[in-house]
Each structure stands twice: as C-alpha cells, then as structure tokens.
Amino acid sequence: xxxxxxxTLAERMLRGEVFSEKCPxxxxxxxxxxxxxxxVLVALLQGMHRFSDLRRKLSGxxxxxxxxxxxxxxxxxxxxxxxxxxxxPHVEYSLTPLGEELAKQLELLVDWIEINLPxxxxxxxxxxxxxxxx
Amino acid sequence: xxxxxxxTLAERMLRGEVFSEKCPxxxxxxxxxxxxxxxVLVALLQGMHRFSDLRRKLSGxxxxxxxxxxxxxxxxxxxxxxxxxxxxPHVEYSLTPLGEELAKQLELLVDWIEINLPxxxxxxxxxxxxxxxx
DNA sequence: CATAATACTTACCTTTTTGTACGTACTTAC
DNA sequence: GTAAGTACGTACAAAAAGGTAAGTATTATG
Numbered sequence: 001x002x003x004x005x006x007x008t009l010a011e012r013m014l015r016g017e018v019f020s021e022k023c024p025x026x027x028x029x030x031x032x033x034x035x036x037x038x039x040v041l042v043a044l045l046q047g048m049h050r051f052s053d054l055r056r057k058l059s060g061x062x063x064x065x066x067x068x069x070x071x072x073x074x075x076x077x078x079x080x081x082x083x084x085x086x087x088x089p090h091v092e093y094s095l096t097p098l099g100e101e102l103a104k105q106l107e108l109l110v111d112w113i114e115i116n117l118p119x120x121x122x123x124x125x126x127x128x129x130x131x132x133x134x
Numbered sequence: 135x136x137x138x139x140x141x142t143l144a145e146r147m148l149r150g151e152v153f154s155e156k157c158p159x160x161x162x163x164x165x166x167x168x169x170x171x172x173x174v175l176v177a178l179l180q181g182m183h184r185f186s187d188l189r190r191k192l193s194g195x196x197x198x199x200x201x202x203x204x205x206x207x208x209x210x211x212x213x214x215x216x217x218x219x220x221x222x223p224h225v226e227y228s229l230t231p232l233g234e235e236l237a238k239q240l241e242l243l244v245d246w247i248e249i250n251l252p253x254x255x256x257x258x259x260x261x262x263x264x265x266x267x268x
Numbered sequence: 269c270a271t272a273a274t275a276c277t278t279a280c281c282t283t284t285t286t287g288t289a290c291g292t293a294c295t296t297a298c
Numbered sequence: 299g300t301a302a303g304t305a306c307g308t309a310c311a312a313a314a315a316g317g318t319a320a321g322t323a324t325t326a327t328g
Contacts, residue, residue: 018244019173021194025247028254032247033167035286039153051305060155062287067306077257087294088304098250098257105246109239110152113159113166116232120162123211123232169316185275196317201276221324222274 031076032106036061036069041078041095041103042110048094078102165210166240170195170203175212175229175237176244182228212236 017023031037039058043049049057055066070093073079078099083091095103113120151157165171173192177183183191189200204227207213212233217225229237247254 018248019177019192024255025244025251028247028251029172029244032243033172035164038163038167043153052303058153063306064288064308065286068286075258077254083305086304088296089294089306091305096257098253101250102246105243109166109243110159110163112236112239113162114152116235117159117162119232120211121158123230124209186273197276198278198318199316202316217275220274222326223276223323225275 028076031072032102034069036065037073038106038110040066040069040073041099042107044079044093044095045100045103045107048092051091051093054093073099162210165206166236168203170199171207172240172244174200174203174207175233176241178213178227178229179234179237179241182226185225185227188227207233 018025018029032041036058040054043054043057051066051070054070055061055063058066061069070079070081074081077096080094080096080099081091082094083089152159152163166175170192174188177188177191185200185204188204189195189197192200195203204213204215208215211230214228214230214233215225216228217223
C-alpha cells in the first residue's frame with residue numbers, strides 16, 4: 001500500500017502523464033495508434049510515396065481515411081506533404097526527421113508482434129482458468 | 135516504378151504482412167493500440183496490480199472498459215489473471231513473460247512521445263503550406 | 269441499519285471512427 | 299467518345315468503441 005503509493009509517485013517523474021486524461025501525449029498516441037496512422041508511418045520508412053502508392057500498399061484503406069490520416073499526421077509534424085500543381089495531380093508524402101524517429105519506434109513494435117506471432121497464437125489457445133484459494 | 139515494386143517485395147520478406155488486411159497481427163495490434171490496452175500493459179510493467187489499483191491509476195477508465203481490456207489481453211496471453219475466492223473478491227493482474235516483452239516495446243513508444251512532446255508541439259504550430267512547381 | 273468496498277456483468281445509449289458512393293478537373297489511352 | 303488515372307472533398311450510413319447506471323454477493327465499518 002505504501003509501496004504502491006511510492007511507485008505511483010516515482011512513475012510520475014519517470015514517465016510524465018500519459019496515464020492522466022488531459023495529457024497531450026494521449027492525443028498524439030491516438031493519432032499514431034488508430035487504424036491507419038501507424039501503418040502509414042511505417043510504410044513511409046521506405047521512402048517517399050505518392051497518395052495512390054500508399055493506397056495500394058495499405059490493403060483496405062479507403063481514399064477518405066487515407067487522406068484524413070495523412071492530414072492529421074502532417075499537422076502533427078510527422079509527415080511532409082509536397083504537391084506539384086500539374087495535371088494529373090502529383091503529391092509526394094515523406095517523413096519529417098521527427099516522423100522518422102517516431103516511425104522507427106512503431107516499426108519496432110510492429111516487428112515484435114510479427115516476429116512473435118507464432119508464440120502469441122500458441123499462447124492464445126490455452127484457456128487455463130486460474131482460481132486459487134489460500 | 136520498378137524500384138517501387140522491388141521495395142514492396144523486399145518488405146514482404148522483412149516485415150511479414152501487417153500491411154495486408156487479413157494478417158492476425160492487425161488484430162493484436164488493435165488490442166494493444168486501442169484506448170486502454172497499451173496503458174494497461176505499460177502500467178503492469180510496474181508489477182502486479184489489483185483491478186481497482188488499475189482503475190485508479192488509469193484516470194478515466196470505466197469499470198466496464200477496464201474489465202473488457204483485461205479480458206482480451208488475457209486471452210492474447212499477455213496478462214495473467216489470478217483470482218482468490220475470498221470475500222470481498224481479490225484478483226491480481228500481472229504480465230506474462232510474453233506480455234512483458236510487448237509492454238517494453240510499448241513503453242519505448244510511449245516514452246518517445248512523452249520525451250519529444252515539446253518538439254512535437256512546436257512542430258505543430260508551423261502551418262507551412264508547400265506547393266512547388268517544377 | 270445504511271454505507272462502503274471488492275470485481276465484475278448487463279442493458280442501454282452516445283460518441284467516435286470508418287466506410288461507401290459520388291463529384292471534381294484535366295489528360296492520356298483505347 | 300468512353301474509360302482510367304490523379305488526389306482529393308463531401309454527404310450520408312454503418313459499425314465499432316466507449317460510457318452510464320444499475321445490479322450481484324458478502325463482509326466490515328460506523
């Protein structure tokens with residue numbers, strides 16, 4: 001109990017305020033962890049992409065969602081959007097230095113999941129109920 | 135174009151199939167990146183917690199959502215739930231070895247965001263529109 | 269004897285997120 | 299002349315996620 005309290009205080013110093021509702025980091029975390037945000041960032045680690053390149057690469061995105069995702073990520077300063085006023089339209093998306101750092105963290109997470117998928121799927125099977133009495 | 139194609143193929147080998155809709159990793163990623171999943175995992179890095187410890191720590195969770203989150207994470211094999219049949223109820227939640235690895239990746243991500251929040255908020259301000267003609 | 273605490277579940281409702289289908293403006297290919 | 303490709307915007311609809319309030323059983327506390 002006292003221990004628990006002490007840990008809580010220690011965390012406040014170590015890790016800022018993600019645990020509290022009003023911290024702006026929650027907002028960023030949301031942009032990055034919604035359905036398409038993370039995928040877009042990781043995809044852009046491979047270099048510049050045009051809108052429809054991304055659309056084809058991320059199987060399942062609608063144009064609307066892709067556009068929306070790109071916009072919020074651009075506003076967050078993670079993505080650079082360069083549009084050439086030619087016809088047909090030509091727009092290039094790439095990561096900013098900030099975005100690249102973020103994307104690398106995300107890649108680690110995604111890679112971990114993919115690499116450990118066999119272990120995860122295996123662990124899933126076992127429906128062991130654990131009820132102990134003391 | 136040919137380059138683009140080649141990169142796409144290389145990625146398939148490097149990174150599995152997150153980009154494709156039907157990959158089970160998308161599902162796991164979802165559990166981990168929804169509103170409470172990630173926070174719970176990171177919180178549990180500090181050690182065992184009881185239900186209401188978590189409730190108090192994650193400001194803003196409802197009991198329903200916390201219970202639900204804990205259940206899916208338990209089913210994924212990331213969380214261990216041990217319940218003692220005493221009254222009042224006593225249930226302990228902790229990370230499995232698998233969950234701990236995952237949580238550490240998540241912590242890195244969350245920490246990056248928190249540490250770089252000043253840079254992010256600063257980058258956000260500048261509403262620079264970039265339209266170039268060639 | 270009413271209240272609080274524990275760890276939930278359930279029914280119901282609201283908010284958020286995501287998707288669908290279409291339109292735009294212009295050009296190239298068939 | 300019709301279709302396709304480009305990078306979106308917009309109205310509307312569907313789906314998913316999240317929240318609220320109440321209930322459950324039992325004990326301890328005032």
